[in-house]
Amino acid sequence: xxxxxxxxxxxxxxxxxxxxxxxxxxxxxxxxxxxxxxxxxxxxxxxxxxxxxxxxxxxxxxxxxxxxxxxxxxxxxxxxxxxxxxxxxxxxxxxxxxxxxxxxxxxxxxxxxxxxxxxxxxxxxxxxxxxxxxxxxxxxxxxxxxxxxxxxxxxxxxxxxxxxxxxxxxxxxxxxxxxxxxxxxxxxxxxxxxxxxxxxxxxxxxxxxxxxxxxxxxxxxxxxxxxxxxxxxxxxxxxxxxxxxxxxxxxxxxxxxxxxxxxxxxxxxxxxxxxxxxxxxxxxxxxxxxxxxxxxxxxxxxxxxxxxxxxxxxxxxxxxxxxxxxxxxxxxxxxxxxxxxxxxxxxxxxxxxxxxxxxxxxxxxxxxxxxxxxxxxxxxxxxxxxxxxxxxxxxxxxxxxxxxxxxxxxxxxxxxxxxxxxxxxxxxxxxxxxxxxxxxxxxxxxxxxxxxxxxxxxxxxxxxxxxxxxxxxxxxxxxxxxxxxxxxxxxxxxxxxxxxxxxxxxxxxxxxxxxxxxxxxxxxxxxxxxxxxxxxxxxxxxxxxxxxxxxxxxxxxxxxxxxxxxxxxxxxxxxxxxxxxxxxxxxxxxxxxxxxxxxxxxxxxxxxxxxxxxxxxxxxxxxxxxxxxxxxxxxxxxxxxxxxxxxxxxxxxxxxxxxxxxxxxxxxxxxxxxxxxxxxxxxxxxxxxxxxxxxxxxxxxxxxxxxxxxxxxxxxx
Amino acid sequence: xxxxxxxxxxxxxxxxxxxxxxxxxxxxxxxxxxxxxxxxxxxxxxxxxxxxxxxxxxxxxx
Numbered sequence: 001x002x003x004x005x006x007x008x009x010x011x012x013x014x015x016x017x018x019x020x021x022x023x024x025x026x027x028x029x030x031x032x033x034x035x036x037x038x039x040x041x042x043x044x045x046x047x048x049x050x051x052x053x054x055x056x057x058x059x060x061x062x063x064x065x066x067x068x069x070x071x072x073x074x075x076x077x078x079x080x081x082x083x084x085x086x087x088x089x090x091x092x093x094x095x096x097x098x099x100x101x102x103x104x105x106x107x108x109x110x111x112x113x114x115x116x117x118x119x120x121x122x123x124x125x126x127x128x129x130x131x132x133x134x135x136x137x138x139x140x141x142x143x144x145x146x147x148x149x150x151x152x153x154x155x156x157x158x159x160x161x162x163x164x165x166x167x168x169x170x171x172x173x174x175x176x177x178x179x180x181x182x183x184x185x186x187x188x189x190x191x192x193x194x195x196x197x198x199x200x201x202x203x204x205x206x207x208x209x210x211x212x213x214x215x216x217x218x219x220x221x222x223x224x225x226x227x228x229x230x231x232x233x234x235x236x237x238x239x240x241x242x243x244x245x246x247x248x249x250x251x252x253x254x255x256x257x258x259x260x261x262x263x264x265x266x267x268x269x270x271x272x273x274x275x276x277x278x279x280x281x282x283x284x285x286x287x288x289x290x291x292x293x294x295x296x297x298x299x300x301x302x303x304x305x306x307x308x309x310x311x312x313x314x315x316x317x318x319x320x321x322x323x324x325x326x327x328x329x330x331x332x333x334x335x336x337x338x339x340x341x342x343x344x345x346x347x348x349x350x351x352x353x354x355x356x357x358x359x360x361x362x363x364x365x366x367x368x369x370x371x372x373x374x375x376x377x378x379x380x381x382x383x384x385x386x387x388x389x390x391x392x393x394x395x396x397x398x399x400x401x402x403x404x405x406x407x408x409x410x411x412x413x414x415x416x417x418x419x420x421x422x423x424x425x426x427x428x429x430x431x432x433x434x435x436x437x438x439x440x441x442x443x444x445x446x447x448x449x450x451x452x453x454x455x456x457x458x459x460x461x462x463x464x465x466x467x468x469x470x471x472x473x474x475x476x477x478x479x480x481x482x483x484x485x486x487x488x489x490x491x492x493x494x495x496x497x498x499x500x501x502x503x504x505x506x507x508x509x510x511x512x513x514x515x516x517x518x519x520x521x522x523x524x525x526x527x528x529x530x531x532x533x534x535x536x537x538x539x540x541x542x543x544x545x546x547x548x549x550x551x552x553x554x555x556x557x558x559x560x561x562x563x564x565x566x567x568x569x570x571x572x573x574x575x576x577x578x579x580x581x582x583x584x585x586x587x588x589x590x591x592x593x594x595x596x597x598x599x600x601x602x603x604x605x606x607x608x609x610x611x612x613x614x615x616x617x618x619x620x621x622x623x624x625x626x627x628x629x630x631x632x633x634x635x636x637x638x639x640x641x642x643x644x645x646x647x648x649x650x651x652x653x654x655x656x657x658x659x660x661x662x663x664x665x666x667x668x669x670x671x672x673x674x675x676x677x678x679x680x681x682x683x684x685x686x687x688x689x690x691x692x693x694x695x696x697x698x699x700x701x702x703x704x705x706x707x708x709x710x711x712x713x714x715x716x717x
Numbered sequence: 718x719x720x721x722x723x724x725x726x727x728x729x730x731x732x733x734x735x736x737x738x739x740x741x742x743x744x745x746x747x748x749x750x751x752x753x754x755x756x757x758x759x760x761x762x763x764x765x766x767x768x769x770x771x772x773x774x775x776x777x778x779x
Binding site: 280353490500517 | 730731733735736737739742743759763767768769771772773774775777778779
């Protein structure tokens, strides 16, 4: 048995030297990023600052949490060992599990948020992503993973109910469900904005459906279980689909694939429904393989590109918009809105669902929560840093021409150029057209949502390493494909998860609905889930004020709210298990995220500024509507009504989210108070101690012998 | 590290990550638990393994 670093030894000279060097490199990089003004700095320094800080955070802070706070014990058998059934519970090599966990947590979130936050400059985003992950995001993931693991892999909802009580449990469940709906709508909106009026993109994404069906069929009937081979065929076909998109765009078929945003909404909603009711082997499973391969491959490629090219950042360190809150991409000032906009990559509540899902049932040794929980989140954070770099190397004029709402920019390159000039930046109509031509798009004006901007940034970086300017259009569509692919996978899987939650809840009211095999029940609940996110998607597409501008803050608030719930559960458990002394480890990030979310919700609900406050916005448009006036950017009375309805719904939702988090925190505070006052410790909810017999060799790779677990009563797959 | 060993490592990792190695593990378990009794053919095993996903959805994050 290897239990690394259980005995305290004096650190070797070599180790001291290495860690001193890393600290100095990190500190120098931070100094350059934070202090150099007036000249452009290289993205290389962001990478050094990130990696240096991650290394120190992982080596020192994560180790401190594992040993002192959680007191991981490698002599204690994990649920994977105790309950090993070869299906749900099975001890899995830690590197393999890291891959699984990373693939499950990392998606489009860390790619989109930083791109939008680039309107505030590179410094606030970089600082929040790096500092946030070390002290908040990675801590949340690791502690929730540990808590769930000690309780046989219970889910976040169950943990909230067990540890906080029924009210907290219900609030957590409602929170998870509503967040899922907003999340799916916002992600689908990103896809719609990326594919609208783009025959190339639409064709290649549409092709992923037949490709996935083909892979599913191949795996089912021809070569069962040969996943690698099938995925390689799939990836090859995917590349072909990207190339073929260019041909389609140039051919007479182009019109058939030039879809308006409204048509795309119907396509996506229909797709979401069908994907949720089809058996997983047909669409979901093969799509998941494809998106995992693309995810890891493309992120690796981008990392290599950034390191080789080391592009210079064009954005200012801190822009005017950060201070006065008048930014066109999303309204509101730096605090709290940077911390809302960048959720995934710094602190993402959604991860708590994954960390209390399948991962805790597969851990071999308790100490591995550090590598899997903390480590995977650091990797996601690095993805976010690269997305930020890709957005910040773009000319600011182009950035705003792509990201300000269509209502501000108009539809032509000339109107966009004027609007950008009004914002205080410059891009000539010719340059704007040239940028669109270079990536093979009709127009880049008002391509909001982050995906197109990231794709332009990625195509700059990747084409200067591989293929030159001639391949820019290919790399642009490659990047769009990469994002759309895993957003669609999230939409598939999310709709399904939402449906199960709904079936579970409604099953308590009317039994048949709870049965997972009952077709009408599946159809009805899937339709409800799809209709719910479809509503927000449709509203977002038709919102004259810009769907991303309106909905993204709501998504961020929802995600951080889930983080607040997860951190509340974590803090409560620490207090109840007699670790009051160390409770600040999760209580500090909890306090921070609670302040951020509640301030943001407060502003979104009560602000007098109609650009920020939903109800102020509603009032302004409702008053004008009563007088029969039309306020820009709305163009007619119908659009005025749309604004009034949307801002009402969004405002109610923001207030509702804030209320949920307040309920959970108050309930938990009461539980903690009782725990502290109790004369004797509260009964534990942990599974009892069983001694571990599992041998895990520290550096073993393929030689790692598959441990023969105890014979399971049922070893069917 | 020789290229051969590197290739082996990558192959091992991908097989584990994608679940391609699940059948081998099943055979091993089955041999220990019920020696001598017939095993599921690969086709049937993979079918059941995938179909489990219908009833146990895995969330994907944003």
